[in-house]
Amino acid sequence: MYLALLMLLPFIGALVTSIAGRAHRNILTGIASTPAVAGLVLLAMLAPAVLAGEVAQFRAAWVPALGLDLSLRVDALAWLFAALILGIGLLIVIYSRFYLPAEEAIGRFLALLLLFQGAMLGIALSGNVLLLLIFWELTSLSSFLLIGFRNDKPEGRQGARMALAVTGGGGLALIAGLLLLGRIAGSFELADILASGDTIRASALYPAALVLILIGCFTKSAQFPFHFWLPHAMAAPTPVSAYLHSATMVKAGVFLLARFWPVLAGTELWFYLVSTTGLVTMVLGAAIALFRHDLKAILAYSTVSHLGLLTMLFGFGTPAAAMVGVFHLLNHALFKAALFMNAGIVDHEAGTRDIRLLGGLAGLMPVTATLGIVAAASMAGLPPLGGFLSKEMMLEETAHVVWAGQHWLVPLLVVIGAALSVAYSLRYIFHLYLGQRRPSYPASPHDPSFGLWAPSALLVVLTVLVGLFPQALTTDLVAPAAAAATGGTAPVFKPALWHGPTPALGMSIVAVAIGTVMLWRHGLLQRGWDTIRLPDAKRLFEAGVAWLVGLAHMVTTTIHNGSLQRQLGLLFIVAIGLGAAGVWTGGYAPGTRATIPAPPVAIIAWLLLLAAAGAVVKGQRQRFLTLIYISVIGLIVSLAFIYLSAPDLALTQISVEIVTILLLLLALNLLPKKPERVSSDGRRLRDGLIGLAGGTATGLAAWAVMTRAPNNPISAYHWANSYAHGGGTNVVNVTLVDFRAFDTFGEITVLGIAALTIFALLQPATRGVSGQRLREWIADLPRSPERHPMMFAVAARLLLPLATMIGLYIFLRGHNMPGGGFIAGLVVSIAMLMQYMASGFEWADQRRRIDEHLLIGLGVIIAALTGLGSLFFGAPLFTSSFGYFSLPLIGSFELATAMMFDVGVAMTVIGAVMLALAELSNVALRAEKDDGGADEGPMDIDPAKLRQAQA
Amino acid sequence: MMDALIAAPLLLPAFAGTASLLFWLRYRWIGAIISIASMMGLIALAIVLMAQAASGGAIAYALGDWPAPFGIVLVLDRLSALMLLLTALLGFAVAVHAALTGLDRKGWHFHPLLQFQLLGINGAFLTGDLFNLFVFFEVLLIASYGLMLHGQGAQRLSAGIQYVIVNLLGSTLFLIALGLLYGVTGTLNMADMAVRAGALPEGDQGLLRAGGLLLAVVFALKAALLPLHLWLPRTYAATAPAVATLFAIMTKVGAYAIIRTMPLIFGDAAGTFLLPSALGTMLLGFFGLLAARGLADMAAFGLIGSTATLLTAIALFDGHAMAAALYYLPHTTLTAALLFLTVDLIIRWRGVEGGAIVPTPHYKGQGWLGFQFLAAAVALVGLPPLSGFVGKLLILQAAIPSAYMVAIWAFVLGTSLLGLIGLARAGSTLFWKEDANPAIAADRPAPRALEALPAAFLLILLAALTAGAGPATAYMEATSAQVFDATGYVRSVLGPEQGGAGR
Amino acid sequence: MRRLFPHPGLTLLLVVMWMLVLNELSVGGFLLGLFFGTLVPLFTAPFWPERPPVRYGWPLIAYGLLVIGDIIVANFQVARLILFCRNRDLRSCWLSIPLDLQSAEAFTVLAGTISLTPGTVSADISTDGRHLLVHALDTSDPEAEVARIKARYERRLMEIFR
Amino acid sequence: MAAILDFVIAFLIVLGGAFALIGSWGLARLPALMSRLHGPTKATTLGVGGCLIASMLYFPSHGMSWSAHELLITLFLFITAPISANMIAKACIHGRHVYGDAVAKYEVPLPRPPHPDAEWATFGSTEAAKPE
Amino acid sequence: MIDVALTIALTCIALAVVLNLYRLLRGPTAPDRILALDTMVINAIALIILFGIREGTTVYFEAALLLAMVGFVGTVAYAKFLLRGDIVE
């Protein structure tokens, strides 16, 4: 339970801090310090057991399906790392309180810092590697936000993005690696994984897992060639640099190397990959650090170098080296955090971090100088400081390493690295604090307030103490941690200032000597260095990202070019291809059903249809004529339905077709009538071929189905029950309003929505750009001045009631004979439309009695209520009932609830059709405004009225 | 009576839609209230139904009292209950958002269309009949056309016409597929079709498979799979972002239909085509996200990529992969929705530069939006702590036994990196970089914190999905098992005597 | 009564029509037809605001029979022209017929009659509402043709529409 | 009796078919649109009329229920055919007026309306008829 | 006898429709084509009636009735389009 609390503390702190965001900075600092203080207390409570080799554990189930549990596990290694995180974290919080200017949003800053602290702690404490991954990625994320905290500068933003891309990307590799690792081990619990080292190393997946995990570790720990992000992350406020980019986050990669050392280390692959990377990074980082001028850059590259050193140590694969690694990890955290804080103070007080503008500060800010000099000396590995100890031990380890058969290679490179390290450390001391005082500095440097230097002072004191009393201070800590890291096989840990004249001592002396010389001739070397044009990794990275974005943009715009025809073409091709593939791979046998010989009339109708279809295609730019040809096709299709026993279909087809044509005519009025040709011959050929393929496929599919015997279709049931249980002899209608009434309900809903959408589309058409276009619209056809011919208007008066009667008749007979609500609704609509055509929209619309919206709404509701009604009789929804009644005079008749449903259908249809056409007419009317006045009468020339007027 | 509750998710929006339509001229706020209330009702219903579904096998409800293969049945199982809940949650967020931001007053009939859209979607999730599925596809499509065009403008209209026509052709294909399937099997009921498909003679198998593949094409079109995804970016980028929020569920309707029909009736033949296509789509989606110069574009491509991730898992047609996919499904839906809502608020609140990814002067509410954007980005890329991480881990794990494991891992992780880079670039430009150049208009409506409520709601849902990943994955495992238990489905629909399901 | 039956003739026509489509003679059918025949004109009445002064009776019936007879004859005449008359022998011409009819309904009936009967099609009316433009397929004497139409049809229609 | 009735029916059927054919032949053959209009409007109408009457006689005479729909269809055609012809004629003279198109050698020029202020409705509105 | 008559009549109508098609495709003006379509619809009505007689059923006559009504509306609409552009104004 303590573990869970420990784990939660920083997150709770982050939450509270962000809620209290605007409180006084002292209060905020207090809040933000609490988790670390409390956490350290908890750690202290755990210390006796853990450092004695026990493992504290906490486990709660989270996602068992994934193998992801809330599992925490503290051994000595984790304890050490956690203590580092919390301890330095506490100091950083205090430092931040004094470092950040008053106007900064310190609440947000501290909250982010605590979030990071929690994530970091999570890495240390996770007992489940998937959980570890979560915290791992969280550190990348919170580091991104912390680096970008100074987001007003482009460097801050770029640095943040780069850090996120590299570490986040590495995290993705780590995900893959750890998943593989868990897969091999059969569990994602750290304990289980640590226990199955042999299985893992023997697995065929081991190389892949190793490489992936290493990518994760190397990116995080800024190993070559992923090192470039770290210096740019220094755009962050100095407390962040100190905390994330020296003491903790960058160590996460190394920590992970240590964590998985027992299961991954010990192979050739491990040795060459890890130690070589570390070695190269160490030397390269140190070299670059020597020639930087920004204090933080120097420290950053130094960090890179030291991380390389650590990596190399773990790479050697020997327990002793690993132990040295753990020791140096601690030491480095102490002096590097102190140095960052120190550099921050200089920046704060002197107003610049450029080492070339500084120098001789020792006299001006003695306390700062003292702290800086001691810490830098530790970094240089000078006795009697902590850095010296671990460096000696490191040199000792490297002295015996054989790399690809070469005994001298690693020692030589390590000495060079060490020399460079001495050089830049001394440069920090001499070029910053010692030497000549400048006549002026960007600001007037003086020692800062106690709060700002105290945290670093504590660390400096610690590094001194480690150096002086190594055994007393570290044995109980480092040895168990190393034991934990190496799986309980750590050698005796004997840090001491004096080991006698060992090879390491010699190497160390050489390194110091060379380093001193380097600093002495620094000006010369610098000029030499400046002439070398090293590839700038940051620029390469930026160029890489820019290339990627460019590629993405090119691919995206090329593919998504906005052509509708490309989309349709692809759809057709895919459909044809897959359909054909289905038949091809599935197996096909031709059908055996007898065919019906075609009479001559049918063949002629067929020819007509082909001719009309050809005419539509050939004359498609003569838009008006194509509509006439389409009417012919509609006519033939209707005749086919009649001939082939589908009277309902014929009725529907006939009435739907005319409404469609009217719609198209209404739209065509305002559209171009004979547009120019846009497509090339090649394209028309291509489209023709796609069409041919599609047509052939569809035709063959139809043929294949028609010529095989039906497979006992369910409609036999419909036929048998239509009259007996559906109360109607028109099986199609009974199917529509009863067996499959729910389909019909959906269908009228579609129609209603279509009308509503048309309404919504056309309502604003008379305003804005569209309205302007309408007002400026000039009829592109010469128009007769007569709007409403007399004969037609008179005929419409008679035809409207006649057609309405027919509509009623068709409606009533629908259940038993061809007909029904939909057709009836269309017939009535067509009759109304005829009236509109004859006497004009405005005149007719004034006489219209029902609102179309209401019709649609009521229609849908009536249909739904009819379906719902059956519930009250204890029957399922949409259950219909019917009965035969008999009244005197009238005789026997049938009443069915399905008819009520059909009423809803008819109402929706009328409402929808009328609404759509009314809106279209309304729009067209806007284009007519200039063309004479609106006329009042139902016909233009009414002889009776004219005679009256003349009389 | 209790059984009839299955149909309630259809009847409620139907009535609410028509009711809010009746207030179309005046008192439109009543329509909004009806709509929001209906959404709340739907959430409650979905929870009840989910509990019902989780307590046993699939439940069939025969409409019109006609026995199963002959009439239309509604089938409630874990999968459909899950989809219902997700839809209702999303619908609620969108309805509230539209009411708060005044989107529903920028054109006609927003709330009725929204309700009908939910009717269509819910219908598609509940029906056990293939033709009825077509009908509800049409309902949801036509309502989506209306919603997509809501507010109009040149860009929306020209994108809309593409959206409409592409989907009309999709419907045409659907009908061809239906025709083939009825012609060969003689039935429309999915369970019955599963039984009959298994018993078809060798010579009919080709037509059956052709029908199945055509269906898959239709569903892939809806799910925006390469090369049929071209309609999505323009559509979603051109419509009102709040509408796109709702549309986040639309691609999932395609995914749902694939999950529902393929294992039951056609086996996993479609997977051969789906998997490479899903992988390609994923890459293109995240490429598009990286290349996007507009917020809505970015969100739309993000949606494509993340839906493709989902479909990758589905295309494996394997129990664990399906469970992973099912967990990822609500995640990706909510994430895309959150992203679109965030885009909407950014456009509203910053008041300059519209939807372009460019720096603007600091504005009120920027901090919160930055947080919202960060959350959406984290979820989309699949970073912890949000559910995307769990989802992606599940998918990666489930892919291990697959022959395509390396490809799947490479694509899933690689596209995550692309997304990470793209979203970091966009986010830092939008929230860190400042540009005083385009001065904020003085008459800009002051951002109201209230408008962020729906987004916060989605965020809470995402958090809940993460925190409750354990129970959620358990539910999905069981759902996946149910999806592949064709026999169980057939027995539930056709009755216990129907033992041998086809596949 | 006027409000219930805005067009009594129409109601009658509708009831007859209803009985025709029902294909059976039953009281129930008749009552339903009467019901619809009353209801539908009520619904459509706004679109037919005037009530043309029609006299129902023998002249109307006689006119109908006359027209049917003429139609049959006309068809044979036109058939002969189509089948046996060479194009260059066709004496097509336009007729402009001055009319004395008063109402639009009467005008329309006359124009319809002309269209249905021998070799003539009504094409247009003049803007002063006093002339009908008719196309004749084959006429030797246009003047006589005009006179024939006026005497044969218009005169009778003047009696019916008053 | 039945044989006579059958003969009448057969005659009407053949007559109907023949007239339909003649009407369409006229449509195809006649030289100008206004002339072509005569064929279909008259001959075809009677052609259908013949078939309809034949059908009306046929069903009761062959033991099937009597159908009056044919009468209704006839009524409809008789009401609509002149209007269709009228509208097509208007479109025709309008087309000739504005495009001058298809003035075949058999087309006759339109006469002016006798009244000086009037115009044929297709070319002039009521406003044009009124004195300025 | 009636069968023979039906065969003759059906042949006539079929030929008539072919002639209509000729006019439809040939034009030359748009009203010509409208007229051709109108005639075709009327011929189709005759066809339906004859088919009904031959098959001894009146079930399809509503279709003929509807065709008569719809054919008229179509013809008028096409003509009105040529005259005015806007068919409902």
Place this chain on the structure above:
Amino acid sequence: MSIEFLVASAIGVLTMAGIYLCLRGRTFPVVLGLVMLSYAINLFLFAIGRLIVNRPPLYEKDLVEYTDPLPQALVLTAIVISFGMTALAVVLALRNFLETGTDQVDGILEADPPRPDPKARS
């Protein structure tokens, strides 16, 4: 020639014409293509019920040979839906033309989303 052949080939030709028209670059032919395709599909759906002459789906006792009524019901639903959809597409085409002044749909012609200066990003 059999009726089946006529119907199948008609379906094929209508589909071909519909596809070809849909691939034209302007809205109006695309809508015409949709109309053609819906004819084709209606015929197709109808045909899968197998063809039979003069056996309309009107129930009579003891009638054994009848047309399959179910596809007809499906076609009816499909006709209605495609009618609504076509109407919407027509109106949308018109509305789009009025708003943009062009009826071309063959690529992004104008009104691209705003393309800011790429240099403006960092």
